[in-house]
Amino acid sequence: MDRWVRDVLAWRAGDAVLHVAPNQWVFESADHRFVPMAVPSEDAGLAALGRPSWVHVHAMTTPVMEAARRLSEALGCPLGITLHDVCFAEPGPDADTRADLVLRARWVLAPSDYLAGVARDWIARVCSGQDAPMVQVLPNGWRPWPETPAVPATGQGEFAIGMVGALGLHKGLAFAREMAACLPPRMRVVLIGYADGQLTPGWLIPDRLWVHGAFETGALPSLLRAYGVQVVWFAPGQPESFCYALSDVWQAGWPAVVPDAGALGERMQRVGFGCVYDPYLSPQRVAALLQDWLLHPRCLPHAEQPVEREVTVAEMVRQLEMVYGSDSVNESFPPDDAALQHLAQTHLDSRFFRHELLRLQGELEAAQAQTARLRVELDDVARAYEARGRWIEKLQSDIDALNVSIAVLQERNGSGRWWGAIRRWVDQMFGR
Known part of the structure; x- marks a missing residue:
């Protein structure tokens, strides 16, 4: 979702984004300034956001849906929805709200025929x-x-x-762990990315499945070359609604082997740079x-640029603008910067700065109390050392x-054995 939004914002300079959380909104202006605010308790507080031509919803979560409904009603602007995954179709307490x-x-x-069919x-x-x-x-x-420099x-x-x-x-x-364990010892798998429980470079399965770690998308071609990858495999799992990773693999020029399910199978059937497999096959x-692909590859890296047969961001934005222009809308007007700043200041003062001040005050009081306790302990130690010093001085005086x-x-009496014994006894008594 974020990649879609960023791609569109790069082409549509006047659009803004409202990031919604249960107890806070963050308004991202057209010039990418971020303004945090409390969720307005009254619809009158929404006027600071101006009036957009459309409220375009990108997540079917309860806070987002409630924000979209309020904005549409209070500002008098229509709303549209882009579905990015299948979560909207799952049962739950907010099903009626959806x-x-x-x-x-x-x-x-929807980004694919598969997801459109589910929708x-x-x-x-419903x-x-x-x-x-x-x-x-x-x-x-x-x-x-x-x-991007080679990595x-x-x-x-x-x-x-x-x-x-x-x-x-x-x-x-x-499934990927089981499949990798079934490969011959010298046929290894590299995950250019990260796995659940393995974010940093290292073996997920010793000498079988290596995790490279996070990477910049533009570095993918150099990484595939550096690892000697001949084909990219996608494991079977929850059906994909689109899969940007497949776009990236094709843009790098590598063939892919994908499960024949969801948008992955749909796109491979259409573009054809690779092959599909039955998602119900066993790992073996x-x-x-x-193994058969590596012995008899259907296509080789760099043989084609299959991504060029797919829609570009520019084409996507043109189609989106046709959707935006397909219905009459009220006149839009920009946000009220002064009102937004006031909302942000009020929110930060009441929710964050005051809480932070109280937290710091508590820490200061605790530090002061600890300092006072340490000072008392140091005074006790100093008095003990002073008393010990006086006792040592007294003992030294007695010895002298x-x-x-x-x-x-x-x-008077000479240095007889009796007096020598007395002297040794004195030395032993006082540790001399």
Whole structure:
């Protein structure tokens, strides 16, 4: 979702973003200034945001849906929805709120035929008999990468099979571990990205599955070359709604082997730079399939630029603007900067600065109390050392007096054995 939004903002200079959390909003202006604010308790407080032409919803979570509804009603602007994953179709306590938001929307967009089909089925089920909007397909676009310096591999040796992106449990992590363990010892896998429980470079399976770690997208071609990757494999998991990682692999010029499910299978069937496999195959069967690919590759890295057969960001934005222009809207006007700054100041003073001041005050009081306790302890130690010093001085004075007495007696009576014994006894008594 964030990548989609950033791609569109790069082309549409006047758009703004409202980042929504349960207890706080952050307004990102068209010039990318961030203004935090409390969630307005009254709709009158929304006027500081101006009036956009559209409220474009990108997440079907309760705080976002509530914010979208309030903005649409209070500011008099229509709303539309882009679905980025299948979470909207899952049961939950906010299912009625999701259905209500869809009925309020003028349009609903999905990045793939697969997700559009899921959305149509869901809307038909939850909005039965009501006038719901049509679901349109607007594929996510790709754009050329900025020039990126080559990045070295973090693992040693060659890895014929690559994986790209974040690998979690819902993305087939357990299957990937089993599949890698079924490969011949010298046929290793590198994950250019990170896995659940393995964010830094290292072995996920010793000498079988290496994790490279996070990377800049533009460095992907140099990393695939550095590791000696011949094909990129996508594990079976929750069906993808689009999958930017496949776009990146194709843009780098590498073939891919993907499960025939969701948008991955749909896109591979259309573009064809790689192949699909049955997502219900066992790890052993998939390992055998990848071995066969490496022995008899259907296509080679850099043989094509398959991503060029897909929609670019520029084309995506043009289609989006056609959607924006497909319905009449009220006149828009920009945010009120002074009112926004006042909201931010009030929010920070009441929620953060005051709390921070109270926290610091508490820490200062605790430090002062600790200092006072330490001062008392130091005073006790100083008094003890002073008393010890006086006792040592007294003992030394007593020893000196005894020595004088002994010397006088020795002069009177000579240095006999009896007086020598007395002297040794005195030395032993006083540790001399």
